[in-house]
Amino acid sequence: MPIKFITGRLKGMKYSLQGGIQLIRSEASIQVQFGVAILITIAGFYYNISRTEWIAQTLCIGLVMTAEGLNTAIEGIADFIHPDFHEKIGRIKDIAAGAVGIAALIAVIIAGIIYIPRIF
Template sequence: MSKKESFVQNRIKSIGFAYKGALYLIKTEASIKVQLFVAISVTLAGFYFNITNTEWLFQIAFIGLVMTAEGINTAIEYIADFIHPEYHKTIGHIKDISAGAVFIAAMAAVAGALVIYIPKLF
């Protein structure tokens, strides 16, 4: 019988798997690379315009929301392609809905960015 790993050891392993997944996502997916570029750009803008702590919190939340949605969308696409590699109408709808969720998150982030940055530009 093998020794059961502790809770802490399991959490450390889980963090390692999550980190590995995030790196894989960034290295392999063009859409997440675009989102990462946008995230870096608005972060630099935040420093340049000296946004408030509250604005930082919203900006960080929107970046997290969009990046998370993009990651989940990618996972759904991988699962759908694994289950049904050839074109299937229902799989297409599933993938479109998943991409639509990313679009909604991205539009919310754009709206948030406009609220933060338009007053600073004009």
């Protein structure tokens, strides 16, 4: 495997980590979701959820945070391209936010399936 390939992947990982840190530091919605992720992870340990439930929970956390990151990027690009209000840009931003909402709804449903029987 050529060294250039490996160094390219390491640079990509560095940029990915920097972007994730920047996202968490600058976006209130991601900060809230990160806090919820920590709480739900603590709940997973407390209620001793199964391996399959851990997989579902981790996938949901990743799905919601990824959707939020993409939504933030789409909104940033849209604002850069057209800083003033524009109906089409507004629709694009609404659709991106809607994707986050769908991911969050699915995550809440799965959390309910995992935790409601344990709580009650």
